[in-house]
Amino acid sequence: MSTAAWRFTVNGDPVEVVAPGMRRLLDVLREDLALTGTKEGCGEGECGACSVLLDGAVVDSCLVPVCQVDGSAVETVEGLAPPGGLPGDTARLDALQSAFLEVGGAQCGICTPGMLMAARAYIDAGGGPDEDAIRESIAGNLCRCTGYTKIIEAIAIAASSADR
Ligand code: FES
Numbered sequence: 001m002s003t004a005a006w007r008f009t010v011n012g013d014p015v016e017v018v019a020p021g022m023r024r025l026l027d028v029l030r031e032d033l034a035l036t037g038t039k040e041g042c043g044e045g046e047c048g049a050c051s052v053l054l055d056g057a058v059v060d061s062c063l064v065p066v067c068q069v070d071g072s073a074v075e076t077v078e079g080l081a082p083p084g085g086l087p088g089d090t091a092r093l094d095a096l097q098s099a100f101l102e103v104g105g106a107q108c109g110i111c112t113p114g115m116l117m118a119a120r121a122y123i124d125a126g127g128g129p130d131e132d133a134i135r136e137s138i139a140g141n142l143c144r145c146t147g148y149t150k151i152i153e154a155i156a157i158a159a160s161s162a163d164r
């Protein structure tokens, strides 16, 4: 597909990207828009490190060509906490980020942005603190460090919190 201007929103802000239609959304986010919170793991749709929300649904941004997001709303990990805070200003974090910090849900951190976005979609869809449901919601997101226990605990805390 030839190069064209693609228009969509990222974390609520309108963007226009001139790129070949088959350029990966992952590369558009990281390289064209300098939003490096979204990570690349496998590059093949297997690990979920690159998970973002596309019109509220979790997608692997390494598998999505930019032509498919034209006119859509993309949410990345950068959109979870409002920008402009000072380092260490944890009061402004999303409930999920606070819970991950509280219980140690992140170790190396490579999977964390994708986990947070999958969990955000789960909670936004009305998901609660049920362990089996949480496991299912992050089934597409692999973590080599934590054994998942702390991640599931963090999501359950966020799902139960008042500011979920
Ligand atoms: S980098 Fe996209 S699923 Fe692994």
Ligand code: FES
Pocket (backbone or CB within 6 Å): 105, 106, 107, 108, 109, 110, 111, 112, 142, 143, 144, 145, 146
């Ligand atoms: S914290 Fe390292 S892969 Fe999940």
